[in-house]
Amino acid sequence: MSLNEQPSSGETTPTTDADAAEALPTTIKDKWQGAVTEGSGFVAIPIALLRLQTKLKLTPTDMVVLINLLAHWWDPARAVFPRSTTIATRMGVAKRTVQRSTQKMVKAGLIDREFIEQDGGKRRTFQFTPLATRIAKDINLSHQLAGKESLGA
Template identity: 35%
Template sequence: MKITAKTTSGKPNAAAKSSAPTEKPASKAAPIKPPAPIGAPAKPEGDAVAKPKRKDRWPESVMKLGYAQMPSILFWGQNKLELKPDEFNVLLQLVSHWWIKDQNPYLSKETIGRRMGKSARMVQRHLTTLENKGLIKRVERYKVHQGQDSNGYELEGLVKKLKEIAPDFEKATDLNKRRRAKAETK
């Protein structure tokens, strides 16, 4: 590839050869800003507040398999609910299958155990602990003329407990807002 370079006088220099492409003259447009780091929220132009979109965080190949809607207080309140990590994981498995308010999730202990890498017996122990803490209630289910099916799990106890601890988090959120506002005005 033959490229002629220009001399300082602006005339072409036929003797100069280069394999690199020549640079275009700089335009008078605004400078190009480097992209934000991965995971950083996009900064909106002007006073507009950019609402992050799910597709900006999760690729379509992940989201097409489905997703679960969970309240943040469930994560924040794990310690207040006195949940050990495996108990919390079992609870998340149940909540992730609770799509309609009046229809209890009904995962089998074997399914939960397989997902967690635990035995069905260990899952059963965690379910018993969650039931003793008042977070879930097992509901026996039966197939017509075929015997017992996997249990269903009522989650009203969890909802009630989250409502009870919500004021603590509302106070903390309010205090944080005031601290932020105070810091912004100094």
């Protein structure tokens, strides 16, 4: 979705008839009030991933590492190769913290890691097909969990 596209149905949910009359679809750009521009980008995360993070045994640190990895993933057929040092700097943690999280996700079968030859050396890459498959498999559980969430104002 581009920054100026309208959200899919269900993203704006009026609570009363008066709200429905006043509710106008909001673009991502409008919602973030200038914090997201054409050049700044955004990360698309399925709400199911957020709902299933406990089932997937992802700690808050693992989730932030994963979101940083997903920020580079736009083509499902292509692996991404962000540096652990870049993610660690963004998060304000040690490089080793990022490496432990990615290793944990690889061992859990949530992401694939490969090493490719590039510029005379090896470069580590990540692919997220296993994660997408796992979330799709548990999508009904995600819907059940959604029904148990409390909605606050």
